[in-house]
Amino acid sequence: MKSKRDIGGPRQPLLQVSELRKYFPLKGGLPFAANKSAVRAVDGVNFDILKGETLGVVGESGCGKSTTARLLMQLIEQDSGELVFDGETVGSRALPLRQFRRQTQMVFQDSYASLNPRMTIEDSIAFAPIVHGLPKRQAITRARDLLARVGLEPERFAGRYPHELSGGQRQRVNIARALALEPRLVILDEAVSALDKSVEAQVLNLLLDLKQEFGLTYLFISHDLNVVRYISDRVLVMYLGQVVEIGSADQVFDTPKHPYTVALLQSMPSMNPLQRTTVAPLAGDPPNPINPPSGCRFHTRCSHAQALCAQRAPLFASAEKGHSVACLRYEAGSGVHFNHNHVEVAHG
Amino acid sequence: MADMISLRELQVQFRAPGKVIHAVNGVNLQVGHGEVVALIGESGSGKSVTLRTIMRLHAERSTHISGALEVDGQDVLSLSPRALTALRGKTVAMIFQEPLLALDPVYTVGAQIVETIRRHQKISRQQARLAALRLFEKVRIPSPQRRLDAYPHELSGGMRQRAMIALALSCNPKVLLADEPTTALDATVQIQILLLLRELQKELGLAIVFVTHDIGAAAEVADRIAVMYAGKIVEQGPAAQLLTQPRHPYTLSLLKSRSAMHKGQRLETIAGAPPDLSHLPSGCAFAARCRYAVAACHVTTPDEQELAPGHQVRCIRIHEIADAVPA
Numbered sequence: 190m191k192s193k194r195d196i197g198g199p200r201q202p203l204l205q206v207s208e209l210r211k212y213f214p215l216k217g218g219l220p221f222a223a224n225k226s227a228v229r230a231v232d233g234v235n236f237d238i239l240k241g242e243t244l245g246v247v248g249e250s251g252c253g254k255s256t257t258a259r260l261l262m263q264l265i266e267q268d269s270g271e272l273v274f275d276g277e278t279v280g281s282r283a284l285p286l287r288q289f290r291r292q293t294q295m296v297f298q299d300s301y302a303s304l305n306p307r308m309t310i311e312d313s314i315a316f317a318p319i320v321h322g323l324p325k326r327q328a329i330t331r332a333r334d335l336l337a338r339v340g341l342e343p344e345r346f347a348g349r350y351p352h353e354l355s356g357g358q359r360q361r362v363n364i365a366r367a368l369a370l371e372p373r374l375v376i377l378d379e380a381v382s383a384l385d386k387s388v389e390a391q392v393l394n395l396l397l398d399l400k401q402e403f404g405l406t407y408l409f410i411s412h413d414l415n416v417v418r419y420i421s422d423r424v425l426v427m428y429l430g431q432v433v434e435i436g437s438a439d440q441v442f443d444t445p446k447h448p449y450t451v452a453l454l455q456s457m458p459s460m461n462p463l464q465r466t467t468v469a470p471l472a473g474d475p476p477n478p479i480n481p482p483s484g485c486r487f488h489t490r491c492s493h494a495q496a497l498c499a500q501r502a503p504l505f506a507s508a509e510k511g512h513s514v515a516c517l518r519y520e521a522g523s524g525v526h527f528n529h530n531h532v533e534v535a536h537g
Numbered sequence: 538m539a540d541m542i543s544l545r546e547l548q549v550q551f552r553a554p555g556k557v558i559h560a561v562n563g564v565n566l567q568v569g570h571g572e573v574v575a576l577i578g579e580s581g582s583g584k585s586v587t588l589r590t591i592m593r594l595h596a597e598r599s600t601h602i603s604g605a606l607e608v609d610g611q612d613v614l615s616l617s618p619r620a621l622t623a624l625r626g627k628t629v630a631m632i633f634q635e636p637l638l639a640l641d642p643v644y645t646v647g648a649q650i651v652e653t654i655r656r657h658q659k660i661s662r663q664q665a666r667l668a669a670l671r672l673f674e675k676v677r678i679p680s681p682q683r684r685l686d687a688y689p690h691e692l693s694g695g696m697r698q699r700a701m702i703a704l705a706l707s708c709n710p711k712v713l714l715a716d717e718p719t720t721a722l723d724a725t726v727q728i729q730i731l732l733l734l735r736e737l738q739k740e741l742g743l744a745i746v747f748v749t750h751d752i753g754a755a756a757e758v759a760d761r762i763a764v765m766y767a768g769k770i771v772e773q774g775p776a777a778q779l780l781t782q783p784r785h786p787y788t789l790s791l792l793k794s795r796s797a798m799h800k801g802q803r804l805e806t807i808a809g810a811p812p813d814l815s816h817l818p819s820g821c822a823f824a825a826r827c828r829y830a831v832a833a834c835h836v837t838t839p840d841e842q843e844l845a846p847g848h849q850v851r852c853i854r855i856h857e858i859a860d861a862v863p864a
Contacts, residue, residue, distance in 0.1 A: 249723035250694070355810055356580075385579035385750065386794045387807035394803050412724065419798040438800070456724040458731075458753030460796070462776040465757055469729040473679070474693035 209270035245421030298379035300359035357388035436512030562768035575755035578765035647685030767822035774848030
């Protein structure tokens, strides 16, 4: 669907994110103290979401995935950084926030908490279009069409309340609601994580169909690496508020470059009781984002770390076409070299 | 040698206003000394209910349990409250999915372990603290001396789970029940906890029942895997055999939903949703979603059939279905 709304043409990224930063100040401490401590949830994140792609985001809890999603939706305001949506700066006169929000919608993990328990699902879906000026009757018609489209017969389901539906059905409602404003970008924040495997597969199939039909672009956040690999065109790996690696799904999963990505992939269960994992790829938990390690944030857990890694933060370097990594070993002239004693293998 | 845990025709029903929920409907499961059995299944399949019933943790008033349930030779269903308290912690211990909810937020983790040890053993506070310190070393908590004085919220997720394992092991139990212990953890931490459990199991000769919905986690730790659906074990067998030669249609599709994720291809799904446990269908509970189902499946309740030593399947069409899944 090449819509008229496509301003910059297919080669212009749908959303460009540059130097996005969000610190959450901590309570306590002196009110006028010079350096209050803060959780550095998102710390200088840059990436593009291309038109029509599915960009997968992986990382452990506390790495800033969900904060990034909320910043992209402008549910919270960034401390610094810029979002450019199809060539227009978000929040500028050319693209006021309200207009941007119509084009970007989100589906959350908790299907129950994200629906109003006192509204029928039909009303929930029609709510946003009415707020944005669609006459009520048309909004209801659209809601019923969407319900049918996500596989819930409107005759049976339209008048039900969220508690009368199963988790999978509720997540279908949330997807229908996200589509009610005809968005171009849909952010799926762990949208299938709470579902059982058999239901998850149904919802993933639905997401793929809808993407095709409505010409959508997805940002797909999940901790399930199997699912991310399946659904994503490109994958972005985050660690402690920063992007450490980005590339096509095959590049990231088949030839991971960043030591963290390698460890993350090796942590996946082997599915073979005869070849079990014998050594944990990483020790300990991710460090606290309040006082992240100096230099490269991964150096405290990295088996390749050298002295310089603790001092200098790596820049994003291109490892191969379309595949970038933030690791000093890939940065030309950084003085950090590969140690060939290590063999990097990823299974999965 | 007698089994550590033996469940025969175990049934658990919960009385709710206006309905009876049939959560567990005839579970047969034997767990030997030092054996690790994983119970896998989707939410509502009865795996957690089965696990909690082993310790009789459900509210007595609204729960009806029938069948036979023995742990270490004791008939748990007929135990007096006092004997039950002695069983819990001493013979059987449990770890949960969310340590932050399972641990008491107003006591330090050290105090909770000391309290548990002194509840079951007559030793001094100092001795108990020393024992707690050794446990923390055993579950590899870094700087254990300092961590004993930490409150649960001060620990990271992985560390909290280690502390809960230490608490569970504090009275040298013979059986460890683990209810989704790694589900809330990140991938890199999950594998550490799985490896730790496996190591402790070997060292202490524990029998473990490990409940999870993640087949991958089960494959990492279990000797045997039992697949549950609608309150019944539909298939159980040695881990390697069950993963490479699954026979029940439900196990087949569960494994397919994981192994057959090829980009660009549609995922194979199991149509529909699990049955309502207050209105169970007659016959095989999976029949409505099963692609191999015939008319007889909706009528006959399948019995357990032994295909190979220790490999049992509940399906009447087992010999007609010869599907194989690449592991």
